Amino acid sequence: MQAAIENENEMLLQVDDLKVDYQMEGAVGRAVDGVSFALRKGECIGLVGESGSGKSTIAKAILKLLPSNGALAGGRVILKGRDISHFTEEEMDAIRWAEISLVPQSAMNALNPVQRISSQMVETFLAHQAKADSRKTLLDKCQQLFEMVGLSRNRIFDYPHQFSGGMRQRATIAMAIALEPSVVIADEPTTALDVIMQAQIINLLKSLSEDKGVSIILITHDISIVAQICQRVGVMYAGRLVESGDILKVFNNPFHPYTMGLKAAFPTIKELKKTLISIPGSPPLLTKRLEGCCFSDRCPFSIEQCQRVIPHTVTIREDHYVACHRIEYAERFRKEIIDIFGTRVRGQS
Amino acid sequence: MIEVKDLQKSFAVKETFFSAFTSLLKKKEKRIRAVNGISFSIHAGEIMGVAGESGCGKTTTAMLLLGLYRPSGGKVLFEGMDISSLKGTELRYFRRKAQLIFQDPYESLNPRFTVYRTIEEPLIVNRLRRKSERREKIMKAMEKAKLMPLEAFCDKYPHELSGGERQRVCIARAIVLEPVLLIADEATSMLDVSIRAGILEIIKELTEEMKMATLYISHDMSLLGSICDKIGIMYAGEIVEIGRSEDIIQSPLHPYTRALIEAVPVPEFRRAKLKLKAIAGEPPDLVNLPRGCSFRLRCERAIKACRTSRPKLFEVKQGHFVACHQVGD
Numbered sequence: 001m002q003a004a005i006e007n008e009n010e011m012l013l014q015v016d017d018l019k020v021d022y023q024m025e026g027a028v029g030r031a032v033d034g035v036s037f038a039l040r041k042g043e044c045i046g047l048v049g050e051s052g053s054g055k056s057t058i059a060k061a062i063l064k065l066l067p068s069n070g071a072l073a074g075g076r077v078i079l080k081g082r083d084i085s086h087f088t089e090e091e092m093d094a095i096r097w098a099e100i101s102l103v104p105q106s107a108m109n110a111l112n113p114v115q116r117i118s119s120q121m122v123e124t125f126l127a128h129q130a131k132a133d134s135r136k137t138l139l140d141k142c143q144q145l146f147e148m149v150g151l152s153r154n155r156i157f158d159y160p161h162q163f164s165g166g167m168r169q170r171a172t173i174a175m176a177i178a179l180e181p182s183v184v185i186a187d188e189p190t191t192a193l194d195v196i197m198q199a200q201i202i203n204l205l206k207s208l209s210e211d212k213g214v215s216i217i218l219i220t221h222d223i224s225i226v227a228q229i230c231q232r233v234g235v236m237y238a239g240r241l242v243e244s245g246d247i248l249k250v251f252n253n254p255f256h257p258y259t260m261g262l263k264a265a266f267p268t269i270k271e272l273k274k275t276l277i278s279i280p281g282s283p284p285l286l287t288k289r290l291e292g293c294c295f296s297d298r299c300p301f302s303i304e305q306c307q308r309v310i311p312h313t314v315t316i317r318e319d320h321y322v323a324c325h326r327i328e329y330a331e332r333f334r335k336e337i338i339d340i341f342g343t344r345v346r347g348q349s
Numbered sequence: 350m351i352e353v354k355d356l357q358k359s360f361a362v363k364e365t366f367f368s369a370f371t372s373l374l375k376k377k378e379k380r381i382r383a384v385n386g387i388s389f390s391i392h393a394g395e396i397m398g399v400a401g402e403s404g405c406g407k408t409t410t411a412m413l414l415l416g417l418y419r420p421s422g423g424k425v426l427f428e429g430m431d432i433s434s435l436k437g438t439e440l441r442y443f444r445r446k447a448q449l450i451f452q453d454p455y456e457s458l459n460p461r462f463t464v465y466r467t468i469e470e471p472l473i474v475n476r477l478r479r480k481s482e483r484r485e486k487i488m489k490a491m492e493k494a495k496l497m498p499l500e501a502f503c504d505k506y507p508h509e510l511s512g513g514e515r516q517r518v519c520i521a522r523a524i525v526l527e528p529v530l531l532i533a534d535e536a537t538s539m540l541d542v543s544i545r546a547g548i549l550e551i552i553k554e555l556t557e558e559m560k561m562a563t564l565y566i567s568h569d570m571s572l573l574g575s576i577c578d579k580i581g582i583m584y585a586g587e588i589v590e591i592g593r594s595e596d597i598i599q600s601p602l603h604p605y606t607r608a609l610i611e612a613v614p615v616p617e618f619r620r621a622k623l624k625l626k627a628i629a630g631e632p633p634d635l636v637n638l639p640r641g642c643s644f645r646l647r648c649e650r651a652i653k654a655c656r657t658s659r660p661k662l663f664e665v666k667q668g669h670f671v672a673c674h675q676v677g678d
Contacts, residue, residue, distance in 0.1 A: 050541035051512075164631055165403070194402045194568045199612035199627035206622060221542055224614040228622060251618045258543075265542045266616045269571040269598060276575065278547030282511035343550035 011078075012215050013039040013062070013100070013183050018075035020054070020061050022286065029286030030073070031057045033239040033294075036313075039183065044209045044216040046226035046247070048262070049236030052283060055219045056105070057239075059185045062217075063102060064092050080182070098128050101176040103186040107168040111160040117171055118142060118156045124178050145174040149204055166197030173204060177214060184208070185217045190225065202228050223251065223266060232319070235259045238283045238294035241313070245320035255322040255330040258295045260337050277341035293325065300340045301326055301333050350428070351414065351530050351562045352390040357422035358383050358409055362636060381635045383409040385586035386423065388662075391562035393529070396553065398565045398573035398594070400609060401583035402632055407566045410583070411532045414564065415447050416440075427530065445475055448523040450552075452535040454515035458507040464496065465503040468522050475526065486525055493555055494521035495547075513544035520551055524559065531556065531563045538567065549576050570613050574598045579668075582606045585632050585643040588662065592669030602671040604648050642674065650675050 020032040032054040039045050047055045060066045062077050064087065077085045079099060087095070096102075104110040112120055121142040122135060143153040149170040160168055169189060176184050186205060190198040206229050208214045218229055226233055226247065233251070234244040235258065243256040254260045264277040281298040284290060293299070296306040305325050313323045326333075359380040384406045391397045399407050412418045414425055416432045424431045427443055435443050451457040458467060468490055472483045488499055494517040496502045507515055516536065523531060533552060537545040553576050556563040567573055573580050574594050581591040582605065590603040601607045611626035630647040633639055639646060645655040652674060660672040 050543060166631075195570065195609060195612045196402055196627055199614070199625040200629075202614060202625055203627055206624070210622075222614070223542075224616040227616050227618050228614045228625060248618050248620065251616075261543055263616065265546055267546075267569075267571040267575040268615055268617075269574055269610060269613045270615055270617070272574045272595065272598060274575070276546035276549070278545065278550065279543040280547070282513065282544075343546045 010040050011038050012041050012080060013217075014076075014078040015058070015062065016076045016078065018058065018061060018077065019073040020057050020066065021071055021073040022067075023069040023071075024287060027287040031070070031239050031286055032061065033290075034075070035234075035236070035239075035241045036075075037234050037241065037244060039215050039217060041182075042209065042213045042215055043232065044205075044218060044230045046218045046220060046223075046230035046233040047236055048220060048223055048226055048233060050221060050283060052238075052286070053236040054239040055236055056187055059102065059187050059217070059219055062185065063096055063100060064089075065102075094128075097124060097176075097181060098179045099181050100183040100185065101179070101181040103169075103172050103176045103184060103189050105188045106192055107165065107172045107189075108192065110172050111168060113160050116157055116159055117163075121145070121156070121171075121175055121178060124175055128179055142174075142178070145178055146171075148177075149174045150200070164197075165193050166200060169193065169197070169201055170204065173201075173208075177208065177212075181214075183215050183217065185219070187219045188221070189218070190220075190222075198225075205229055223262060224268070227251070235262065238290070239286070240294050240323065241321075242295065242324070243322045245316075246318075249317070249320040253330075254334065255316055255320075255327050256295075256324045257299050257301055257333055257337060260334050261341065264338055264341075275338055275342040277338055278343050279341055293323070300337065301329065350390065350392050352426040353410075353414070353423070354388050354426065355386050355423035356384055356388070356410070356413055356420055356425060357386050358406075358413055358418055359421045379636055382586055382638060383635060384413065385638075387581075387583070387586075387588045388423075389581055389588065389591060391530075391564060393560040393562055394557050395579070396556050396563040396565055396577045398567065398577035398580040399583055400568055400570055400573055400580060402568065404632055404635070405583040406586040407568075407583055408534060409586075411449070411534055411564065411566055414530065414532060415449060416443065441475070445471075445526045446528050447530040448526065448528040448532070450516070450519050450523050450531070450533040450536045453539050454512055454519050455507075455539070457519055458515055460507050463504050463506055464491075464510075464518050464521075467507075467518055468525050471522060471526050487521075490521040490525040493524060493551075493558075494518070495551060496521060511544075512540050513548060516540060516548050517551065520548075520555070524555060524561075527559065528561060531561045532566070533563065534566045535568075536565070537572070538569070545572075552576070568609075570598065570610055582609065585635060585638060587643060587672065588670075589644065589673070590669075590671045591662070592671075596666075596669045602665060602669075602676045603644075603673045604650055604675070605644050608647075642672075 016036050018032055018035045022029045022031050049055050076083045122138045125138045143156055146156050151170050190201050209216050230247055233247045234241050237258050243259045261279045279298055292307040292309055293311050296302040311323045311325045313321050316322055359382045362379040401407055413420055419433055468487045477483050491499050496517050537548050577594045580594050580597045581588045584605050590606045601610055608628040628647050633643055641657050642655040642660050645651040654674045660674045662670040662672045664670050
């Protein structure tokens with residue numbers, strides 16, 4: 001996606017050739033392998049992929065919150081023109097929450113169970129801003145945030161256990177936007193919620209990006225959520241970005257067989273008889289050194305070259321980038337993949 | 350075939366000293382009414398889906414069907430027998446014939462058992478002594494669950510398997526005793542999307558082939574729509590609508606069913622994003638259910654009748670039942 005960076009000013013966050021390694025019982029596993037993307041102001045970008053594809057690791061690497069066995073092995077993270085990938089802990093402290101905030105995966109565990117939500121939120125302000133504001137003003141600010149995310153003002157004095165899952169997720173979102181950061185990273189924000197709560201949270205994130213101009217990196221495995229919120233998308237597989245760009249271009253005309261597969265694997269309520277596909281096999285082990293394309297083991301269209309040579313990311317057209325050796329056959333593959341992997345699951349005849 | 354008649358289950362609320370005192374004064378015991386009088390039947394070779402928000406009683410229903418909870422009212426008829434009255438041989442027979450697939454294939458396999466040993470376990474428990482006979486059954490189950498090639502899987506341990514493979518081991522374990530009733534509680538929600546359809550296909554195929562009655566629990570309406578023959582929608586422990594999948598999804602009648610369907614994000618890509626319809630509020634407190642319709646507090650169309658009387662399920666058209674005052678009359 002590097003080619004998309006024409007206007008530097010517009011770019012809020014650039015991730016450039018990011019590599020992350022994990023130490024795993026003697027071996028080194030590369031969880032993120034040369035991922036590049038850029039986030040524009042007010043834009044919402046989705047990172048989709050299966051579990052273990054490195055989506056969450058990217059979030060942690062951006063915020064420098066990698067676990068102790070993980071380390072940045074290369075690449076840069078540029079926030080508003082500054083490379084933050086070499087920042088110290090103190091320098092990062094100033095950036096986290098104030099510039100980039102995180103809505104964590106499980107809201108259940110993200111809140112301190114023995115503190116009232118009010119004091120947890122006020123703490124966020126106190127940790128960053130001059131302590132000049134009185135507690136009362138801060139509390140009032142927090143209550144405004146609560147209203148913004150659709151919670152009632154007086155519930156702020158509750159403990160987390162008094163909230164339902166959806167309410168907790170709202171509270172973490174309120175905290176994430178408290179210091180008006182320019183980037184919010186939402187890591188699987190709806191995974192633990194049921195459909196109705198999920199719809200409420202999706203609408204909330206959408207209004208944050210549309211009305212408040214917050215830029216969002218949305219990490220999810222669900223392309224239908226991406227379809228609801230994002231303008232651009234990056235499809236990840238085994239630590240690599242296999243396809244990325246404008247959401248309409250990527251999903252309406254996918255060029256990477258994995259993107260085609262992902263799209264065809266989703267049931268849709270609009271079309272019960274849609275033939276769903278299932279791609280046999282599983283992603284390669286992190287510790288395996290990949291000679292060729294990361295998807296070649298599962299790809300039905302893989303040829304000898306795919307096993308041997310890592311495909312470069314090429315530009316298909318404006319804002320559409322793919323890493324595949326066989327892009328010229330994409331149109332044929334789109335049809336064939338359904339015949340090859342289609343299952344019998346398809347509503348009632 | 351399995352039949353459920355006016356099934357109810359309530360749990361006593363753990364009381365603190367103070368609340369025990371007040372409820373003593375009111376002379377009314379506090380109970381969580383998890384399942385509140387539901388009836389349905391699943392025929393052999395049929396998949397019924399149950400949908401609803403978390404806490405609506407889906408999993409409690411599964412537990413009741415398996416005889417793991419004793420109903421507080423109503424009954425579950427299994428091949429004509431009331432399962433709560435079963436004893437001895439009959440109970441053992443029922444236990445063999447009713448099986449469950451869990452949500453999390455990472456948690457539901459013994460890490461120290463090989464695949465072969467895992468699938469053998471139910472046979473050993475049920476005293477199938479002849480080794481050769483066990484072997485034959487295990488191989489057949491593995492084949493049905495598409496754990497192929499057989500030799501490659503037999504000696505593997507769970508940690509060597511992917512999520513999809515683990516779930517297929519769970520399926521093989523569930524079907525090795527040739528069950529009549531199979532319950533899958535969110536069996537694919539922990540799996541990666543690219544392999545989900547494969548697991549659904551196995552469940553669908555086996556249901557037809559082995560003439561099982563399958564209950565599939567999920568809150569994902571698009572998934573249920575794609576594999577189930579019929580769907581029941583649960584709200585606060587009741588079935589508010591039930592019917593053939595196409596009827597439920599294409600012409601839902603109950604406002605709650607509509608809300609569930611409208612809340613589902615659709616993988617359609619467009620520039621101008623549509624807002625999802627998400628009803629506000631949360632399900633009612635199961636200890637103090639509101640009088641009248643339990644959905645009325647979140648229902649836009651609630652009328653006076655909804656406040657006073659609880660709507661009963663009635664047949665709108667053949668095989669399509671709904672419990673709502675606003676529908677029909």
